[in-house]
Amino acid sequence: MSQLVNGRRSAVIARVAMATAVIIAFGLGAVPGFAQTGSPPHQPNATQQPLDYWSMLFVFALATFIGLGVVRRVSRLLHTPLMSLTNAISAIAVVGSIVVTGADYPPTIRLLGGIALFASVTNIVSGFLITDRMLRMFKKQ
Amino acid sequence: MIYAITHLAYFAAMILFIFSLHWMNDPKTARRAVYAGAGAMLVAILATWFQPQIIHHGWIILAIVLGTIVGIPLSRVPLTAVPQRTALSHAFGGVAAGLVGTAKYFLWLGEGPENLTPFRMIAIIAEIILGFLTFTGSLMAAGKLQEVRWIPQRPVTFPFQNIVNIGLLVVAAGLGTLLVFMPAEPWSGAVFLVIVALSLLFGVLFIIPIGGADMPTVISILNSYAGLSAVAMGFVLDNKLLIIAGALDGSSGLILSIIMCKAMNRSFTNVLFGAFGKVQHAAAGGEQRVYKQETTEGAAQILEQANLVVVIPGYGMAVAQAQHRIRELYDQLTKRGITVKFAIHPVAGRMPGHMNVLLAEADIPYSALAEMDEINPDMPQCDVALVVGANDVVNPAARYDKSTPIYGMPIIDADRAKMVLAIKRSKNPGFAGIENELYFKDNTYMLFGDAKAVIGDLVKQFASSGVAVH
Numbered sequence: 001m002s003q004l005v006n007g008r009r010s011a012v013i014a015r016v017a018m019a020t021a022v023i024i025a026f027g028l029g030a031v032p033g034f035a036q037t038g039s040p041p042h043q044p045n046a047t048q049q050p051l052d053y054w055s056m057l058f059v060f061a062l063a064t065f066i067g068l069g070v071v072r073r074v075s076r077l078l079h080t081p082l083m084s085l086t087n088a089i090s091a092i093a094v095v096g097s098i099v100v101t102g103a104d105y106p107p108t109i110r111l112l113g114g115i116a117l118f119a120s121v122t123n124i125v126s127g128f129l130i131t132d133r134m135l136r137m138f139k140k141q
Numbered sequence: 142m143i144y145a146i147t148h149l150a151y152f153a154a155m156i157l158f159i160f161s162l163h164w165m166n167d168p169k170t171a172r173r174a175v176y177a178g179a180g181a182m183l184v185a186i187l188a189t190w191f192q193p194q195i196i197h198h199g200w201i202i203l204a205i206v207l208g209t210i211v212g213i214p215l216s217r218v219p220l221t222a223v224p225q226r227t228a229l230s231h232a233f234g235g236v237a238a239g240l241v242g243t244a245k246y247f248l249w250l251g252e253g254p255e256n257l258t259p260f261r262m263i264a265i266i267a268e269i270i271l272g273f274l275t276f277t278g279s280l281m282a283a284g285k286l287q288e289v290r291w292i293p294q295r296p297v298t299f300p301f302q303n304i305v306n307i308g309l310l311v312v313a314a315g316l317g318t319l320l321v322f323m324p325a326e327p328w329s330g331a332v333f334l335v336i337v338a339l340s341l342l343f344g345v346l347f348i349i350p351i352g353g354a355d356m357p358t359v360i361s362i363l364n365s366y367a368g369l370s371a372v373a374m375g376f377v378l379d380n381k382l383l384i385i386a387g388a389l390d391g392s393s394g395l396i397l398s399i400i401m402c403k404a405m406n407r408s409f410t411n412v413l414f415g416a417f418g419k420v421q422h423a424a425a426g427g428e429q430r431v432y433k434q435e436t437t438e439g440a441a442q443i444l445e446q447a448n449l450v451v452v453i454p455g456y457g458m459a460v461a462q463a464q465h466r467i468r469e470l471y472d473q474l475t476k477r478g479i480t481v482k483f484a485i486h487p488v489a490g491r492m493p494g495h496m497n498v499l500l501a502e503a504d505i506p507y508s509a510l511a512e513m514d515e516i517n518p519d520m521p522q523c524d525v526a527l528v529v530g531a532n533d534v535v536n537p538a539a540r541y542d543k544s545t546p547i548y549g550m551p552i553i554d555a556d557r558a559k560m561v562l563a564i565k566r567s568k569n570p571g572f573a574g575i576e577n578e579l580y581f582k583d584n585t586y587m588l589f590g591d592a593k594a595v596i597g598d599l600v601k602q603f604a605s606s607g608v609a610v611h
Contacts, residue, residue: 053260056376056384063385066159067392073166076487077507079397079494080223082165083364087230089158089178090371090390093237095151095189096378100244101204102195106251112244114200119233119240121208122215124182127230129216130223132175137501138168140508 081134088127094120143193150188151382157181158386162393168507185382220502221459224491228283228360231367235275238370239337242268245377246333254325261377262324266317268373269333270310270340275366277344282359285348286491297349306346313339354456354533356491358401365394397493404487404513406539406549430576432568435586437595440562441602443586447524450474451516453484453553454496457530457566461592467529468503470596473603483509484516484526484553486534517554526558528579530566530592536577561585564595 074082097120100113157177164174190201218226242265249256284292299305313336320332351359368390375383402408435443444450452471458464474481483505489496497510520526528535535555539547555561556579563580565587579585588595 052379053376056379056381059381060372060376060384060388063388064392067162067389068396070159070162070166071389071393071396074162074393075166075168075171076485076512077168077494077497077501077510078165078171079400080227080492080498081171081494082162082393083227083360083397083493084223084230085161085165085174085178086390086393087227087234087364087367088182089161089386090234090368091237092154092158092182092185092383092386093234093241093371093374094182095185096241096374096380096383097204097237098186098189098195098201099192099378100241100248102190102197102201104194104196105244105248109244109248110197110200112240114204116237116240116244117201117204118208118211119237121205122212123230123233123237124179125209125212126215126226128175128179128182129213130218130226131178132172133216134220134223134498134501135168135171135175137498137504138171138507139501139504140168141506 077138078135081131084127084131084134088124088131091120091123091127094124143191147188147192150184151380154181154185155382155385157184158389162389220498221462222287223498224356224360224495225283225286227492228279228286228363231360231363232276232279232283234367235272235279235363235370237272238367238374239269239272239276239340241374242272242377243333243337247330250325250330257324259321262317262321264373264376266314266320266336268370268377269337270313270317271366271370271373273337273340274344274347275363275370277341278348279344279363279367281345281348282351282356282363285351285353286356293349294353296352302346302350306343309339309343309346313343353491354488355405357488357493357495358398358405358407360492361394361397361401363394365391365398368392368394400487401493404551406547406551430581432580432587432589433585435562435588437588437598437602440586440588441599443560443562444474444479444525444527444599445477445603447479449480449482449519449523450525450527451482451484451520451523451555451558452527452529453486453531453535453555454500454529455486455489455531455534456491457532457564457592459490459495459499459530461530461566461594463529463592463596464499464503464505466593466596466600467500468505469600470603471505471509473600477603481509482511482516482519484511484513484555486513486531486553489531489534513551513553520554520557523558524560526555526561528555528561528563528565529596530564532565532577535579538576538578542578555579556582556585559584562588564588564590564592566591 071082094117097113097117101110101117158181161174161178161181164170164177189195195201215226215229246265249261281292285294288294316332316336320329320336323329348359368387371387372384372391375381375387452467454467458467471481483500485496487493497507500510501507533539533547533550535553536547537552537556538545539550539552542548561579561582561584563585565580568589580587
């Protein structure tokens with residue numbers, strides 16, 4: 001039984017590693033696109049943009065498949081902590097809110113960003129803390 | 142240089158997020174998952190904050206401080222309140238996405254219409270519709286779970302409900318399509334706000350027809366929507382880390398939704414279109430049937446004779462906060478050499494995994510918890526099935542009675558145990574409005590009362606002289 005579990009786990013790690021490699025490949029491929037839109041003085045460039053959108057769609061599709069593969073193996077015991085953990089992780093929206101709040105934008109725009117930032121930080125703090133609190137309770141014996 | 146550092150940080154965060162989810166596959170490694178996730182988050186936040194375009198820091202600090210002040214108490218809620226906290230956090234995730242989408246639209250509108258490319262507009266529209274409907278929908282769900290007074294607990298239905306709901310969404314999507322082609326007309330801003338309002342309204346209407354027992358499915362779907370709104374935000378901001386984290390969240394919600402759907406024998410489309418949770422009244426059986434009641438003394442004697450006891454907890458256990466008493470009973474029984482297992486139905490409680498967390502809180506080792514598929518083959522060997530506040534998930538009618546709304550739903554085979562003891566708060570039928578066949582079987586005995594009080598009495602029977610330790 002434990003051998004079986006170990007075997008399955010190493011297979012999972014191998015799969016995660018492989019999928020990560022694929023994402024890295026696409027991620028690096030997309031770096032020029034990043035560099036272009038990441039710089040503050042925004043210049044719309046019709047020839048560059050379609051390429052960048054495609055790489056975003058690739059990333060989305062691959063990340064979804066990795067998510068499905070990894071989450072399917074999550075222990076059913078832990079579905080409640082899983083939900084609070086993924087919730088905290090998706091509060092990575094905080095990085096978008098920080099930019100909108102802190103960049104040189106009109107105050108109303110920054111206010112919307114600030115509220116979003118507050119909501120995201122709440123999710124990060126409460127999400128990770130409560131996940132840890134729940135996981136601490138799971139004891140084998 | 143700063144660009145490379147930022148993206149290196151995002152890159153590390155992405156890998157840590159994936160490993161974080163991976164470590165959740167075993168309770169032994171699960172706490173590592175939290176550290177990985179929190180570490181990744183910290184790295185990503187610092188890397189973003191140190192970008193040169195961030196020049197105003199006051200509001201950022203203020204928002205982080207306020208978020209922490211609100212977040213800490215939210216992480217200390219009692220575990221029975223975890224479903225509503227989770228719904229609330231989906232609402233926060235949704236509103237964050239919706240507000241950032243709104244901010245970006247008006248920002249780009251002000252900077253010049255050439256910024257509002259069709260791709261960006263599609264992403265923004267998806268972001269605000271998903272974000273705002275998740276916001277109000279999750280608030281409604283949280284209100285229902287918290288049993289807030291002005292939110293009706295029972296499903297609210299009205300004629301043409303589905304047509305109205307889907308119509309709202311179609312109108313919002315239609316207006317969104319209009320904006321994709323004409324993002325910067327004088328009236329575009331107003332249309333944008335109408336889409337926001339429609340999405341907010343849709344979120345409310347989407348949840349009001351849904352009853353408490355369907356909450357595990359609904360929370361999972363809202364989880365998925367919250368993730369997808371983060372993905373859309375990633376498309377808007379051209380941020381691949383956001384896309385990845387959102388996709389992980391979205392796929393996790395999707396998998397949980399599918400598990401919940403399967404466990405209730407509902408198709409995914411059935412759930413997506415909200416046509417569920419209505420109380421359906423099955424034809425009443427006619428004659429009044431009688432329950433066989435048992436006293437706690439008798440029940441304690443029955444339990445004492447057993448070799449294998451399977452406890453089947455349901456939402457009633459959570460309501461009564463009976464998990465700590467169950468732990469005491471577990472101790473008394475195992476002390477006497479009786480094997481005690483807990484059979485967990487996937488939709489027991491108000492969110493996925495709800496029962497497991499409550500039992501873990503009461504220090505019941507997770508090796509004693511068994512999934513439905515795992516325990517069902519052993520049920521014929523089970524001497525006593527102790528049903529604590531569970532109802533529809535043990536109703537054998539799900540196997541053969543096509544007229545019940547729960548027909549086809551996989552159940553825990555409590556009826557195949559040699560004897561059944563069922564603790565039930567009242568003599569009313571369960572959520573689905575149908576009588577539970579299990580309670581009228583020859584070998585079933587009922588213990589009426591609050592689960593915590595009844596199990597407390599059982600423990601007293603064992604603790605006092607009544608039943609000897611072998």
